[in-house]
Amino acid sequence: MESSPEKEVERKVAVVGVVGRTNAGKSTVVNRLVGEKVSIVSPVEQTTRNTIRGIVEDPRGQLVLLDTPGLHKAVGHLGKLLNGMARASSAGVDVLLVVFDAAHEPQLEDDGWMRRVAKEAPAKCVFALNKCDRAPFYETMFRDLWRDVLAERAAAAKEDAPPPPEPVWVKACGIRPNGCDALMDALFVLAEPGPALFPEDIVTDYPRKLAIADVIREKLLQRLHDELPHEIGVVVADVDERRRSSWDVAATIYVNRPSQKGIVIGPGGSLIKAVRMSAEPELSDIFGVRVRLELWVKVVPNWMKNNRILAEMGYLGSRQ
Numbered sequence: 196m197e198s199s200p201e202k203e204v205e206r207k208v209a210v211v212g213v214v215g216r217t218n219a220g221k222s223t224v225v226n227r228l229v230g231e232k233v234s235i236v237s238p239v240e241q242t243t244r245n246t247i248r249g250i251v252e253d254p255r256g257q258l259v260l261l262d263t264p265g266l267h268k269a270v271g272h273l274g275k276l277l278n279g280m281a282r283a284s285s286a287g288v289d290v291l292l293v294v295f296d297a298a299h300e301p302q303l304e305d306d307g308w309m310r311r312v313a314k315e316a317p318a319k320c321v322f323a324l325n326k327c328d329r330a331p332f333y334e335t336m337f338r339d340l341w342r343d344v345l346a347e348r349a350a351a352a353k354e355d356a357p358p359p360p361e362p363v364w365v366k367a368c369g370i371r372p373n374g375c376d377a378l379m380d381a382l383f384v385l386a387e388p389g390p391a392l393f394p395e396d397i398v399t400d401y402p403r404k405l406a407i408a409d410v411i412r413e414k415l416l417q418r419l420h421d422e423l424p425h426e427i428g429v430v431v432a433d434v435d436e437r438r439r440s441s442w443d444v445a446a447t448i449y450v451n452r453p454s455q456k457g458i459v460i461g462p463g464g465s466l467i468k469a470v471r472m473s474a475e476p477e478l479s480d481i482f483g484v485r486v487r488l489e490l491w492v493k494v495v496p497n498w499m500k501n502n503r504i505l506a507e508m509g510y511l512g513s514r515q
Contacts, residue, residue, distance in 0.1 A: 207256035209386035212288035214263050216304030219296040220325040223369030225249045225262040228379055231398045232481075250393050255383045257391045261288065290319045290385045292378075293362070298329035301340045309344045316359035319385045323378055327366040338364070403482075404431040405509045410478055411446055411490070414470040415459070426451045427459070428498060430507045441485040444478075448490060449498045456492050467492065 213221050226232050229249040251258035293308050295301070312320055322341070324334055345358055365381050368374030399406070408429040415427055428449040435443040448467075450456055460467050471488045478486040498504050 205388045206391070207383060207386035208258070208389040208392060209256075209289040209382060210259045210261065210392070211290045211292050211382060212261045212263065213292045213294060215294035215308060216296070216302055219294045220369045221294045222262055224294055224323065224325060224367060224375060224378070225260050227369045227371075227375045228258070228260060228382075229398050248399055250398050251379070252391075252395050252398075253379070253383070256386055256389075257393065257395075258379075258382055258386065259392055260292075289387070290321060290382060291317045292321045292323060292382070294323045294325050294367075295337055296326055297324035297333050297337055297366075298326035298331075300333050301336055305337070306340060306344070309341055310348075312362065313344050313348050313359050318360060320360065320362040321378070321381055321385070322362040322364050323367045324364065325367050325369060328368045328371060328374070334366070402509065404434065406481070407431045407434070407444055407478060407486075408446060408508065410481075411448070411470065411474050411488070414473045415448070417473075418466055418469060419458070426455060426499075428504065428508055430504065439484075441487060442482070443487050443489065445489045446491070448492045449495050449504060450492060451494070451496055451498060453494050456494050459492050 213225055215221050226249070228251050230251075249260040249262060251260065291312070293312065295305055322337070324332075324337060326332075327334075341362075349356075349358065363381050363385070365378045367378045408431045411431075412427065412429045415429075419427070429446055430449065431444060431446045433443075433445045435445075448459055450459060458466075461469070467490055471490055475486050475488055478488075495501065495504065
């Protein structure tokens with residue numbers, strides 16, 4: 196008697212909104228889950244300024260991860276714009292993934308995300324306690340904060356409203372090779388059967404010009420640290436692909452004041468040269484062609500209030 200063929204496993208899919216306060220490690224977690232670098236990483240706050248889609252292809256199915264700007268205490272027009280993007284990206288997703296930096300005690304923004312979850316009661320939510328390799332690790336404080344939020348909401352309710360669904364709690368470590376395996380498993384448990392949303396051979400649909408600008412900005416942040424990271428923006432004006440084996444990329448680095456221009460250029464052009472030499476090989480590896488950068492520094496006072504520049508950077512929803 197012939198044995199019956201094995202039943203094919205039904206593949207699952209989910210769009211996952213990745214949120215949390217700034218510098219919680221969201222981009223590192225997304226990169227680890229995807230298996231490739233799709234989002235820039237820096238210890239500087241507000242590193243991620245756009246919503247970036249990272250696509251996880253797995254035998255179990257496909258996850259589309261929306262890496263968002265971190266929620267922070269907004270200062271100025273750009274800060275408010277980024278917070279709005281972060282909040283908007285938590286809506287309309289299949290699974291909400293809130294990443295907490297559990298190597299530090301809960302902050303005001305962590306409390307804010309928990310209150311948002313308690314209020315909106317998403318059907319599927321994961322609380323990822325990131326940086327579980329650190330000591331101390333404040334898991335208990337985060338769980339206590341969630342209980343306090345629920346108790347306060349229940350006490351304030353005028354009617355006997357049902358409590359929100361309990362989030363799935365997962366420990367994670369975005370910097371370790373297997374540090375997000377449990378998180379990946381939890382997300383696929385919550386995913387539903389369905390067809391893939393993107394082709395299997397891509398890891399992001401992030402516009403190329405914005406991706407190149409992000410890498411350049413990452414290299415600037417690595418060298419400038421706390422000097423003027425929030426006052427720097429990068430716009431890729433042109434990608435010349437006339438040669439099959441190489442691209443010539445022209446990019447403008449925006450600063451607010453003339454004194455900042457000198458800082459970005461560095462003595463004898465040393466800093467901007469170091470940025471170019473660091474970014475070019477990484478971009479060449481990402482796109483599979485040799486990338487040559489031409490970088491210009493331009494002073495535009497209050498560029499963060501200039502809607503044309505913000506649109507070119509993708510902060511107003513434009514896609515290039």
